[in-house]
Amino acid sequence: MSLGRSPEAEPRLRGSIRRRASRRHPRIPRLRSILVVILGFVLSGLLGALSFFWPTITAAVGATGHTIQVTAPSAVPGSPTALPAVTPTLNPGSQAPFTVLLLGSDNDGKFTTAGATSGFCCTQSMILVRVDPEAGSVTMLSIPRDLYVPLYSPGGSYESPDKVSEAFGFNGGGTSGIDSEISTVENDFHIQVDHYVWIGLQGLINLIDEVGGIDIVASHPVMDDDYPYDVEGSTNPNAADRVAVLPGAQHMDGVEALEYVRSRHDDLSEDIGRNVRQQQVLVALRQKLSQLSVGDVNNVASALSGEVLTDVPLTQFPFLLGLGKDIESGSIQHVFLTQYTTGTENGEDVLLPDMGAILAQVHKYFPAT
Amino acid sequence: MTRPHKLVTWVALLVLMAAFGVGVNRYLASSDGSAFAAAKNPVQEASQLDLPGTVYFADGGGLYSLTGTRVTQLQKPGQGWTQPVLLPDAGGLLAVKVTTNYYSDLYELSLTGAVQEQLSHDSGQVTVTELGNDDWLYYPAVGPDNTLYFSYDYPKGDVDDPAECCYQVDFSIWKTTLGTLIDRSAVENHGISQESWANYYTGGDVSPVPLSGGGLIYVDYETATDNTEVSTPVPGAGPGDEVSQIRMDPAPNPDGTGAGTPLTQPGDDCAQPALNAAQTEIAMICTPVVDGAPSSTESDLVVASFDATTGTLGPLDRIVTGTLAASPAWSPDGTDLIYEAPEAGDGYMELWYVKGAAPPAPSATPAISASPSAKPSVSASPSAKGAATPTATPMPATNATPSAEAVPTPNPSAPRQITSHLDLDGSAPVWASS
Numbered sequence: 001m002s003l004g005r006s007p008e009a010e011p012r013l014r015g016s017i018r019r020r021a022s023r024r025h026p027r028i029p030r031l032r033s034i035l036v037v038i039l040g041f042v043l044s045g046l047l048g049a050l051s052f053f054w055p056t057i058t059a060a061v062g063a064t065g066h067t068i069q070v071t072a073p074s075a076v077p078g079s080p081t082a083l084p085a086v087t088p089t090l091n092p093g094s095q096a097p098f099t100v101l102l103l104g105s106d107n108d109g110k111f112t113t114a115g116a117t118s119g120f121c122c123t124q125s126m127i128l129v130r131v132d133p134e135a136g137s138v139t140m141l142s143i144p145r146d147l148y149v150p151l152y153s154p155g156g157s158y159e160s161p162d163k164v165s166e167a168f169g170f171n172g173g174g175t176s177g178i179d180s181e182i183s184t185v186e187n188d189f190h191i192q193v194d195h196y197v198w199i200g201l202q203g204l205i206n207l208i209d210e211v212g213g214i215d216i217v218a219s220h221p222v223m224d225d226d227y228p229y230d231v232e233g234s235t236n237p238n239a240a241d242r243v244a245v246l247p248g249a250q251h252m253d254g255v256e257a258l259e260y261v262r263s264r265h266d267d268l269s270e271d272i273g274r275n276v277r278q279q280q281v282l283v284a285l286r287q288k289l290s291q292l293s294v295g296d297v298n299n300v301a302s303a304l305s306g307e308v309l310t311d312v313p314l315t316q317f318p319f320l321l322g323l324g325k326d327i328e329s330g331s332i333q334h335v336f337l338t339q340y341t342t343g344t345e346n347g348e349d350v351l352l353p354d355m356g357a358i359l360a361q362v363h364k365y366f367p368a369t
Numbered sequence: 370m371t372r373p374h375k376l377v378t379w380v381a382l383l384v385l386m387a388a389f390g391v392g393v394n395r396y397l398a399s400s401d402g403s404a405f406a407a408a409k410n411p412v413q414e415a416s417q418l419d420l421p422g423t424v425y426f427a428d429g430g431g432l433y434s435l436t437g438t439r440v441t442q443l444q445k446p447g448q449g450w451t452q453p454v455l456l457p458d459a460g461g462l463l464a465v466k467v468t469t470n471y472y473s474d475l476y477e478l479s480l481t482g483a484v485q486e487q488l489s490h491d492s493g494q495v496t497v498t499e500l501g502n503d504d505w506l507y508y509p510a511v512g513p514d515n516t517l518y519f520s521y522d523y524p525k526g527d528v529d530d531p532a533e534c535c536y537q538v539d540f541s542i543w544k545t546t547l548g549t550l551i552d553r554s555a556v557e558n559h560g561i562s563q564e565s566w567a568n569y570y571t572g573g574d575v576s577p578v579p580l581s582g583g584g585l586i587y588v589d590y591e592t593a594t595d596n597t598e599v600s601t602p603v604p605g606a607g608p609g610d611e612v613s614q615i616r617m618d619p620a621p622n623p624d625g626t627g628a629g630t631p632l633t634q635p636g637d638d639c640a641q642p643a644l645n646a647a648q649t650e651i652a653m654i655c656t657p658v659v660d661g662a663p664s665s666t667e668s669d670l671v672v673a674s675f676d677a678t679t680g681t682l683g684p685l686d687r688i689v690t691g692t693l694a695a696s697p698a699w700s701p702d703g704t705d706l707i708y709e710a711p712e713a714g715d716g717y718m719e720l721w722y723v724k725g726a727a728p729p730a731p732s733a734t735p736a737i738s739a740s741p742s743a744k745p746s747v748s749a750s751p752s753a754k755g756a757a758t759p760t761a762t763p764m765p766a767t768n769a770t771p772s773a774e775a776v777p778t779p780n781p782s783a784p785r786q787i788t789s790h791l792d793l794d795g796s797a798p799v800w801a802s803s
Contacts, residue, residue: 037382044390052397212406213792215693215716217656217668220590220611221572223522223538225501229470241470244505244522247575247590247613248641248654249668249695249709250795251718265536266570276610280665287666288716294397334662 056301097132098194099366100312100320101182104261104278105168105200121173122165123181124201124262125278128191130366133319139365140282141335142275148343148350149188154179156187163350164188178309190359191366195312197320201230201262203307205254207285210303211296214257214284218247219277224263257281271351272336279334335365408717408792411440418722418787422701423480425462426720426798427451428791432464432482435720435787443482449473452796454509456547459801461485463509472503475519475551488517489551501525504553507540512579515547518564520575523556540573541565542587565618565629568592571611578644580677584619586651587629588640593663603636603663610663613640615653617680632675632682638663639671639685641696643797645703650727651675651682652697652706657690670694670708672726672781688726688781695795701802704729709793712786718795720787725780 050057104125126143145165152167153159154176162170164184171180182193199207208214222245229241243259252260261281267273292300312320339357343350359368411428416438424435431446432453444450449467456463461480467473472491476484493502508520520540542565545551555561564585567573571590578586593603593610603612616629633639638656645652655671656663669690674683689708695718697708706726709718 037386040382040386041389044386045393046390048390048393049397052394212408212716215711215718217665217693217695219665220613221540221575223505223540223572225525225538226536227470242472242503242505243470244473244507246507246795247572247588248795249693249711249718251711251716251792266538266572273611283666295399 053297055298095133097130097135099192100129100131101185101193101196102127102129102282103168103178103181103196103198104204105173105198121169122163123168124165125275126165126181126185127275127278127282128185128189128193128362128366129320131319137331137333139333139335140279141362141365142272142279142337143185143189144271144275144337144340144351146271146349146351147337147340147353148345149184149353149355152180152183152187154183156183161345163348175309186369188355189362189366190368191362192369195310197310197312198308199304200307201258203304205258206303206307207300208252208254208257210300211285211288211292213251213253214281214288215249215251216257216260216280216284217249218245218260219280220247221245222260222263222277223266224259226265227259227263272338275336276334283332333365335361337361406790409790410442410446411435411788411791412442414440414788414790416440416720416787417789418785420707420722420787420800422800422802424698424707424720424798424800425453425455427453427464427794427796429794430467432462432478434480434482440788443478451794452507452509453799454511455799455801457511457515459803462799463488463511465507465509473506475506475509486548488548492553502553505540506551508575508577510577510579511547512585513581513583516544516579517547517549518542518544518577518579518585519551520573520577521556522573523553537570539567539569539571540575541567542574542577542585565589576641578642580617580619580644581648582677584617584677585629586615586617586632586642586644588613588642589616589629590614591635593635603638612636612638612656612663615639615642615651615682619680630680632680633685637685641797643697643699643706644675645699645727646701647703648677649675650699650703652699652708652726654694654697655685655687657687666693667691668694670697670706670710670723672706688723689721689784694721696797698798698800699727700800702729703727706781707787707798707800709795709798710784712789717791718793719789719791720793720798721784722787723784724782 103123105123128141130139147164151159167180167184168177224243227241227243229239261278264274339354340351343352411433429446432444432450452465454463462478475488477486505522510518521543545561565574576588593612612635615632618629639653641654643652669687692710695709706723712719
């Protein structure tokens with residue numbers, strides 16, 4: 001019959017066969033097209049999200065580029081026991097308990113000339129935080145900054161005895177100073193620090209201002225006629241200010257909160273009183289950060305840009321900040337070390353620790369290594 | 370589909386994809402960040418509750434009055450104004466003006482906010498080399514015969530060792546006659562008398578409340594675990610904890626050496642007393658015990674009956690719990706309370722109202738009721754009386770039996786929010802009858 005077809009009918013027939021053939025296997029190319037379209041939308045959405053979070057990403061890269069560089073600790077000369085080597089073993093993303101060392105510092109570049117690598121001072125605040133996501137508990141333990149202990153280098157070698165807060169400046173501040181503080185804490189307290197967060201004074205001010213301030217009950221009138229005036233444009237590192245934080249419930253902005261946590265001169269309990277206030281502000285800040293919405297992320301990141309360093313993985317941050325809301329404020333334990341006497345070393349007032357009693361207290365909350 | 374049709378379709382899809390990406394970006398940008406929104410100027414936000422009389426309050430360094438639902442600015446924000454107080458004749462106000470990080474001074478203002486007189490003059494200058502000459506003056510209160518009480522951070526330095534200058538800076542309560550110039554010279558030359566002597570290195574004595582028959586109620590700060598400081602060690606308190614105690618000094622010594630009689634226990638950590646006009650009820654703020662230790666995130670609004678003649682306080686009735694209550698003030702008839710507490714979300718301190726916090730006095734005016742148009746309280750409103758903390762410690766009987774049973778039991782309503790999106794500074798508001 002085909003012989004009887006006209007020549008004009010031939011192309012029509014071929015087209016018809018092609019169409020029939022394409023109808024016979026239509027799914028593969030169509031499916032491919034659909035997948036391409038879906039992929040396009042996903043990529044486009046990701047690009048849109050990426051461009052939105054770009055300020056956060058760049059700030060995060062700057063803040064998280066450093067990981068703990070602490071090697072196996074060495075024995076203190078004269079120490080009865082050499083400590084085993086410790087390597088952080090936390091599996092990122094796991095629900096396992098983890099320990100974070102919070103360091104608050106003004107970086108003390110105020111005592112240095114531009115570009116200097118020495119002359120840095122110390123950390124103003126050292127708080128060990130143990131987060132147990134499964135148990136829904138947080139423990140905060142403040143280390144008194146004047147505790148007189150052996151200091152260690154980032155490499156874990158013994159350096160000299162001094163105030164625990166001096167390890168930061170002893171090794172030049174910055175990431176090296178942070179590693180030295182971690183090494184010192186791990187060696188002296190026989191615990192493992194999994195992560196750290198370092199924040200500068202201006203970073204704390206910026207962060208608290210960015211979240212709209214914090215609400216706390218000021219425990220008593222916090223008065224100070226010799227409060228360091230070294231933020232917000234001060235050019236004199238030794239300048240002083242007067243501070244009067246009135247007692248009672250208050251909504252504090254960043255500067256007020258910093259004054260509240262940093263002042264210590266008119267406090268009978270001296271540094272312990274300040275440690276109590278520091279933990280109080282951390283709890284209030286954590287409460288505020290738990291309300292963080294996506295729209296706030298970039299602003300918070302910008303506020304912290306250049307003022308925070310951390311190696312806490314994104315998977316652990318929600319537990320630390322209370323974003324998961326699984327850990328209530330009432331589940332936070334506050335621990336303060338009081339097992340020491342006062343004394344003088346090298347002309348400076350220091351706290352002479354009873355390490356046996358201190359270790360017993362620390363290891364109630366932080367696993368011994 | 371022909372090739373041109375395909376091309377058009379793919380171009381359209383590409384445009385849609387790009388639009389989708391932009392949409393995702395804009396959606397994220399528009400996500401709710403209102404929890405951290407800036408506070409508003411009070412005049413931008415009408416009151417949610419129509420209270421009788423006028424409430425004076427401080428916000429962001431400015432002074433404001435609230436009449437009905439309308440807020441009027443008396444002094445611009447950002448000028449350091451705080452702690453407004455009504456003069457006894459209700460014809461004017463006293464308020465403190467703070468020069469941050471240096472000093473504060475006391476002013477008399479008209480009810481419309483015009484400065485009438487500067488009552489104190491700090492001796493220092495706004496320079497870091499002059500700090501030793503600067504003084505803080507806070508907590509003004511006017512009692513009978515125009516007696517003015519206030520907290521003043523003088524004398525300074527270590528009293529036991531004057532060479533140890535400048536680290537001890539505690540408030541003591543001082544007294545003078547309203548209108549007397551307050552400056553360092555007057556203080557040093559005994560033109561002004563010291564009514565209390567603070568515990569060293571505690572921050573000191575604050576919140577004087579004059580009694581109509583003479584004498585004084587005030588708040589004293591102590592170190593919770595130091596046996597040399599605190600009258601009774603505080604259970605659950607840790608090292609470094611400070612606690613407040615409300616004391617009554619019926620006849621303060623002229624040299625300020627009297628310690629007064631404790632009205633509350635250190636373990637209750639009560640402060641910010643507000644006395645009703647009849648002097649039969651004290652509203653105050655006390656720290657609840659949570660998980661065996663004083664809370665650092667909550668403070669309760671507490672009411673107790675008070676007998677000024679015997680210096681006794683009835684049982685503590687925690688009428689608002691589960692929030693961060695602060696700075697109570699009584700209604701002119703002494704039955705209702707306003708106080709400050711955070712609102713949900715932004716956490717800014719707002720004005721709240723509790724009706725029926727105390728039983729009406731026999732001569733009291735009719736109880737105040739909210740206007741019909743008043744909005745319901747926000748969902749995050751603090752819990753009222755039913756959630757009272759069972760750990761509240763009854764007052765110690767000093768020299769008479771508690772008077773609480775002599776008066777009817779108050780029945781406070783649930784708290785209602787008066788303002789929103791403000792940022793009150795924690796200083797007590799004033800509730801005037803007109």
